[in-house]
Every structure is written in C-alpha cells, then in structure tokens.
Amino acid sequence: GIQVEQSPPDLILQEGANSTLRCNFSDSVNNLQWFHQNPWGQLINLFYIPSGTKQNGRLSATTVATERYSLLYISSSQTTDSGVYFCADSGGSNYKLTFGKGTLLTVNP
Amino acid sequence: EAGVAQSPRYKIIEKRQSVAFWCNPISGHATLYWYQQILGQGPKLLIQFQNNGVVDDSQLPKDRFSAERLKGVDSTLKIQPAKLEDSAVYLCASSPRITGELFFGEGSRLTVL
Numbered sequence: 001g002i003q004v005e006q007s008p009p010d011l012i013l014q015e016g017a018n019s020t021l022r023c024n025f026s027d028s029v030n031n032l033q034w035f036h037q038n039p040w041g042q043l044i045n046l047f048y049i050p051s052g053t054k055q056n057g058r059l060s061a062t063t064v065a066t067e068r069y070s071l072l073y074i075s076s077s078q079t080t081d082s083g084v085y086f087c088a089d090s091g092g093s094n095y096k097l098t099f100g101k102g103t104l105l106t107v108n109p
Numbered sequence: 110e111a112g113v114a115q116s117p118r119y120k121i122i123e124k125r126q127s128v129a130f131w132c133n134p135i136s137g138h139a140t141l142y143w144y145q146q147i148l149g150q151g152p153k154l155l156i157q158f159q160n161n162g163v164v165d166d167s168q169l170p171k172d173r174f175s176a177e178r179l180k181g182v183d184s185t186l187k188i189q190p191a192k193l194e195d196s197a198v199y200l201c202a203s204s205p206r207i208t209g210e211l212f213f214g215e216g217s218r219l220t221v222l
C-alpha cells in the first residue's frame with residue numbers, strides 16, 4: 001500500500017508564528033485529507049484536497065499531485081492549534097486510507 | 110446534522126475477556142471504517158465497509174477481532190479474547206462515498222489489564 005511520510009515530527013511555536021507541515025506519498029494521490037487531533041483525541045477533518053489549494057480561515061493546504069506531496073500552512077498560530085496533524089491518502093490502487101505518523105504541534109502562549 | 114456516535118467511550122477489561130464497540134455513522138453515509146490508534150501512532154485501518162459489504166479487512170486480526178454492519182447502517186466491532194496489546198483507541202469514521210471526506214467519532218478507549 002501507499003507509504004505516507006510526514007515532516008517535521010515535532011514542532012514548537014510561539015503564539016502568532018506561522019508554520020508549514022509537509023506530507024510525501026509513495027504513490028499517486030487521489031483521496032488526500034488533512035486532520036487535526038486535539039489534545040482530547042478527537043480527529044477533525046481539516047481539508048479534503050486531492051489536488052489544488054484550499055483555504056479555511058488561518059489554515060490553507062496545497063496538494064501537488066504530480067509530485068506526490070501536500071503542504072498544510074498555519075498562519076498566526078494560536079494555542080488552540082496545538083495537537084497532532086495527520087495527513088492520509090489511499091493511493092492509486094485501492095480505497096484504503098492510510099495515515100502518516102503525524103506532526104505534533106505545540107503552540108506556546 | 111448529528112456526527113458519528115460511538116459507545117462506550119471507555120472500557121477496562123482483563124486479558125482474555127471480550128469487549129464490543131458500537132458505531133452509528135452519519136445518516137446517509139455509505140462507507141464506514143474502524144481504525145485502531147495506539148498511543149503515539151497514526152490510526153491504522155482495521156476494516157472498511159461499503160454499505161454492508163467489506164471493502165478491506167486485510168489488517169484485521171481475524172483470530173480475535175470481528176466486525177459487522179448489518180443493514181448497512183450501524184456497526185459493531187468485537188474483540189475476543191483481548192490481549193494486552195489491544196489497548197488502544199478504537200475510532201469509527203464514516204464517509205458519504207468510498208473515496209471521500211472522513212468524519213470521525215470521539216473514539217472508544219480500551220485498556221486491557
């Protein structure tokens with residue numbers, strides 16, 4: 001199945017800073033999604049973005065499908081942005097959504 | 110619109126006992142997933158249903174885990190007998206179609222002693 005590599009594994013920011021998280025995929029992307037897992041464990045879908053760019057408030061995401069990677073941008077970070085960010089995709093040959101290991105983001109006040 | 114409902118939220122059992130988790134997906138969502146998330150790791154797919162048929166169960170330990178989705182709506186995941194390494198959060202998710210946006214429930218946290 002598809003391999004999903006996320007970077008960086010950990011990130012510590014001061015409130016107000018910007019950040020970029022990256023996902024690389026070993027196979028073609030067709031079902032790419034970004035999630036945020038809050039400190040209470042709830043997984044929230046941030047973007048469904050198999051290609052192109054989307055924005056939602058301070059968050060935006062870009063997927064370059066031809067090069068098999070996606071970026072998540074967080075601007076003017078807030079303490080509530082803390083948690084683990086996951087990307088996931090199913091690859092070109094099946095429907096099984098595979099997750100990366102995540103990026104642990106800590107935003108300090 | 111109601112989200113994905115899961116129960117129980119927490120369960121503590123001893124090894125070799127059995128446990129069952131229930132999931133009710135978002136109304137109208139044809140695809141239902143059970144994921145296992147061990148602390149510090151990303152979710153791992155256990156089984157995926159499309160309506161009441163199984164799409165993928167390649168990572169389901171079938172000697173101890175079973176899942177069903179009768180009538181293509183709610184689903185039950187069972188573990189019997191449980192092992193210590195089954196301690197994890199069991200996440201249910203649903204999607205309107207086989208490739209589409211996933212919506213997760215709050216999860217069921219299992220501790221096996």
